[in-house]
Amino acid sequence: MSSGTYRPEPLLPLTYCQSEPHPPAPPPLVDRGCFNWLRRNLFPNWRQSLLSILIFSLLAGTAWHLARFLLVDAVWWGDTGEACRPSDGRPVGACWAFIADRYKYFIYGSYPLDQRWRVNTFFIAGGLGLAYLLWPRAPFRRLGLTLVIVALPLTGFIFLSGWDAVGLPDVPTNLWGGLMVTIVVAAVGIATALPVGILLALGRRSHLVIVRWLSIGLIELPRGVPLVTVLFMANTMLPLFLPTGLNPDKLVRALVGITFFAAAYLAEIIRGGLQAIPRGQYEAASALGLGYWKTMVLIILPQALKVAVPNIVSINIGLFKDTSLLLIVGIFDFLSTIETARIDPRWAAPTISTTGYAFAAVVYFSFCFGMSRYGALIERRLSRDHGR
Amino acid sequence: MKVRIYSAALAALTMAITPNWGSAHESSTLAKVRARGELICGVGTGLAGFALPDSDGNWQGLDTDYCRALAAAAIGDARKVKFVPLTAKDRFAAIQAGQVDVLARTTTWTLSRDTANGLDFRAVDFYDGQGFLVRADSGLTSAAELDGASICLTQGSTAELNTSDYFRAKGMKYKPVTFATSSETVKAYESGRCDSYSNDSSALYGERRRMAEPDKHVVLPEIVSREPLAIGVLQGDSQWSDLTAWLHFALLIAEDNGITRDNVETYLTSENPEIRRLLGVEGNVGELLGVNKDWALRAIRAVGNYGEMYDRNLGSGSPLKIPRGLNALWSKGGLQYAPPLR
The missing domain is CATH 3.40.190.10 (Periplasmic binding protein-like II)
Structure with missing residues (x-):
């Protein structure tokens, strides 16, 4: 056996886990049709089936009770609470007659009767503006966007509060109320909070120290306290610090409070969007010779805002709902008008409160859901390139 | 020298921009209300029978009627009232800051509110309990x-x-x-x-x-606690608190004499000396209070006497149907009592 020759080790016999091919699986079950879908998703085994049946019977029971209360047993006509009082064993559901009697108060509050056309005009203008925003190929879109989102709420506020120079009598804001206040506050809040939020976000990333510290303060201060505190501060404390006679309008004070509160949150959301923009975008803009503002307005913000849209919409929905806190400072928003109407002794009946709250829920939901759908639409339009 | 000029300028500037803290007390509330031509009345944010907006948004209630009467007495027009709804927490700050002239907001008259909170209570418009x-x-x-x-x-x-x-x-x-x-x-x-x-x-x-x-x-008929709901004004303005008190008394005297919103004109020729003084036919009661001669006449024309106000908002004419009880006139066994008007 010479050591110089190479001898391979003898090969081990090949072994397989399975010596024969696996028998072909049966073709997949026909997975179409309503019945199969139900079986696959709701009744795959006995435990899940039981759970499904339990949940569905609960849902059906709730739905039936809700339908009975809201529709079947509901009282649709009547002039006073007596109509909605249970008599001779007949159950009484929602008292829609109460809503029908008071709906004007829920919309206009105490706005003077002969001036309510102004509120209607504002609503119609707002409706037209929204329709315009939903129309993708509308002419002058860019200009229109600014007009509807920024100019309309602000001119609307002036239009509603009055301007003697153009012959619109003053309607002090203590007479405002109802849905109108909720919409005006939310619209003005959104219109002013977004630009303020953008400026604060840019300020927080600024290299100028004072601007940066100021922005940080304006962001962290409102974020550090609940909105109720901000409103209290604006309403109760501020007048004590100001000289007597200088009494800024109650609604304006609350509006400023709400705007700063929303702007602080928006600023952080937009800052998140700004941080998502890769450095190359800034460098490319510099290479093209764009200055700070041109870089921001033309290159960075359009991309950053696009990233931030879902959160911006969330904040705006939150702002709409937060308007119900205005009652604490004595402003009658939509929910407060329901609160005050439901204690009216003329409409005293057991189900009045529930009816009022049910109505409020429907109205709030339709507005918030509408805003959410509109946000989703904007997202789809903006994200064509990314397809996400 | 230069330093003195600068410091003088600084002082002047500070004077110019510092709020004028004392101004609330310098001019009387009545003068302010009359100059403004509007009474600002702090009411509740909705309490049946006392202050509650109706379907058109007009405030209805005992408290709001009192404010209308006060506007009629002070300015001469019951419509010149601005109602400011105040929450229970807000109410004292609002009157201290001069945001409202009068607080007609179901406020219980207590010692601490009369002293520490800087308010004056003279007229109890509802004895609750x-x-x-x-x-x-x-x-x-x-x-x-x-x-x-x-x-x-x-x-x-x-x-x-x-x-x-x-x-x-x-x-x-x-x-x-x-x-x-x-x-x-x-x-x-x-x-x-x-x-x-x-x-x-x-x-x-x-x-x-x-x-x-x-x-x-x-x-049950027993009332086991004392909750006198009174009209509150800022302390230290006796002219204004006199008016708020005597307006309430005037409406009580009107009820005692049977003077109502509808028949008040017929009493202008009455021979009863107290009625003549009340309606400004004789004497100078209005002048003493700092308002016009016909102050009470205008108030009664606007809202009627105290009994009418009560019936309309709380009593038999309202859905609440609260018996007069403690709020009956002194002559009918209640606590609502008016000192002599002379």
């Missing part, structure tokens, strides 16, 4: 029969404290059943959890009406 609601078929006719009863109460309310005091003073026992909110408390009572429900009597009548069968519940 805690009462008990029981089922009519229980056969109870007096709170003294409530020994051993279970009583539904709202946690942390003054009603909870008052009930405890009342039963201790009477040497009786009771079983408190407490809930977090007043609506829960009422529901629990209605569903039979307790024999009685206790709250301010003005609230009891409103809550009873919201029950499924209001006729099956009665409010």
